[in-house]
Amino acid sequence: xxxxxxxxxxxxxxxxxxxxxxxxxxxxxxxxxxxxxxxxxxxxxxxxxxxxxxxxxxxxxxxxxxxxxxxxxxxxxxxxxxxxxxxxxxxxxxxxxxxxxxxxxxxxxxxxxxxxxxxxxxxxxxxxxxxxxxxxxxxxxxxxxxxxxxxxxxxxxxxxxxxxxxxxxxxxxxxxxxxxxxxxxxxxxxxxxxxxxxxxxxxxxxxxxxxxxxxxxxxxxxxxxxxxxxxxxxxxxxxxxxxxxxxxxxxxxxxxxxxxxxxxxxxxxxxxxxxxxxxxxxxxxxxxxxxxxxxxxxxxxxxxxxxxxxxxxxxxxxxxxxxxxxxxxxxxxxxxxxxxxxxxxxxxxxxxxxxxxxxxxxxxxxxxxxxxxxxxxxxxxxxxxxxxxxxxxxxxxxxxxx
Numbered sequence: 001x002x003x004x005x006x007x008x009x010x011x012x013x014x015x016x017x018x019x020x021x022x023x024x025x026x027x028x029x030x031x032x033x034x035x036x037x038x039x040x041x042x043x044x045x046x047x048x049x050x051x052x053x054x055x056x057x058x059x060x061x062x063x064x065x066x067x068x069x070x071x072x073x074x075x076x077x078x079x080x081x082x083x084x085x086x087x088x089x090x091x092x093x094x095x096x097x098x099x100x101x102x103x104x105x106x107x108x109x110x111x112x113x114x115x116x117x118x119x120x121x122x123x124x125x126x127x128x129x130x131x132x133x134x135x136x137x138x139x140x141x142x143x144x145x146x147x148x149x150x151x152x153x154x155x156x157x158x159x160x161x162x163x164x165x166x167x168x169x170x171x172x173x174x175x176x177x178x179x180x181x182x183x184x185x186x187x188x189x190x191x192x193x194x195x196x197x198x199x200x201x202x203x204x205x206x207x208x209x210x211x212x213x214x215x216x217x218x219x220x221x222x223x224x225x226x227x228x229x230x231x232x233x234x235x236x237x238x239x240x241x242x243x244x245x246x247x248x249x250x251x252x253x254x255x256x257x258x259x260x261x262x263x264x265x266x267x268x269x270x271x272x273x274x275x276x277x278x279x280x281x282x283x284x285x286x287x288x289x290x291x292x293x294x295x296x297x298x299x300x301x302x303x304x305x306x307x308x309x310x311x312x313x314x315x316x317x318x319x320x321x322x323x324x325x326x327x328x329x330x331x332x333x334x335x336x337x338x339x340x341x342x343x344x345x346x347x348x349x350x351x352x353x354x355x356x357x358x359x360x361x362x363x364x365x366x367x368x369x370x371x372x373x374x375x376x377x378x379x380x381x382x383x384x385x386x387x388x389x390x391x392x393x394x395x396x397x398x399x400x401x402x
């Protein structure tokens with residue numbers, strides 16, 4: 001990998017021994033999944049960003065609307081989209097902010113901003129938590145009933161249901177002030193979970209070739225713009241149609257609310273399988289990259305297909321075990337959305353931008369960065385509280401491996 005794992009204390013004298021190490025680094029980058037190929041196009045960027053964004057989180061948006069209400073819910077979705085669109089623009093432009101160097105992984109960006117040791121330990125744990133949490137939620141989503149064609153099927157079915165019977169009220173779920181407040185916290189976290197793509201954006205950009213004439217940020221940004229247009233259309237369509245059709249009675253996964261027609265549910269069951277294959281891989285790939293790098297660089301295993309098969313299979317099995325033990329879809333979205341997604345998507349890119357670019361005080365980028373930081377930190381504090389409460393309430397009727 002191109003980012004430096006911090007050296008143990010007392011090992012500073014080995015820093016100068018770099019010739020053989022650099023040759024091995026080049027070989028490792030040819031083998032590791034993130035940097036093995038740099039031939040992707042702008043449409044690859046669009047596809048992977050859509051896959052990373054429009055996932056399990058979109059199915060929870062109608063539930064978030066039922067916790068927040070019409071106006072606050074729509075404002076939260078649109079505001080989150082705008083903030084994360086801006087912070088994603090920052091990350092795309094920071095990828096080659098250092099002349100002659102590509103920051104191919106999120107921890108590399110952190111090291112450039114905060115220093116080799118501090119930056120590594122600030123960014124990598126958060127990035128891994130986002131990706132592991134995403135994979136857990138994908139397992140939970142598929143395991144609940146193998147259903148989910150997240151945009152068209154969910155929206156069309158909700159509209160069809162709504163034309164037959166619409167709720168008499170579109171209030172919020174809570175019946176006490178305390179429950180309304182905690183539900184609102186969880187709803188905000190659920191929306192934050194839906195904007196998870198930042199944890200893999202540099203790794204996606206790393207697959208795009210870069211030249212002085214056409215730096216990677218140009219095709220990458222073109223793909224991001226296409227992806228974000230698709231994202232906001234899908235998110236608003238699913239959120240509005242799902243809440244409109246079911247009101248406060250919508251389930252934390254909107255497709256669970258659907259019971260008829262049978263053929264539609266069957267189609268959703270098949271589509272979720274197809275979707276999870278792609279989205280799971282997008283988030284797991286960086287985890288694979290980290291695990292495999294540790295095995296070959298630190299534990300000195302020889303790179304091989306068998307090593308890759310064993311490492312990846314072990315990870316998938318462990319994630320599956322955790323997922324079947326904690327099948328709390330709605331609570332997981334809110335909890336993880338606030339705990340780590342708000343950091344990697346909302347305010348960490350802005351902090352790094354302020355450190356590396358040093359925009360003039362009260363300029364446009366200075367103001368936007370601080371706005372995103374304040375909003376993101378607020379989500380990080382409040383959303384896990386609502387998510388944990390939802391998990392605790394769900395645990396009352398919980399049975400292991402249910």
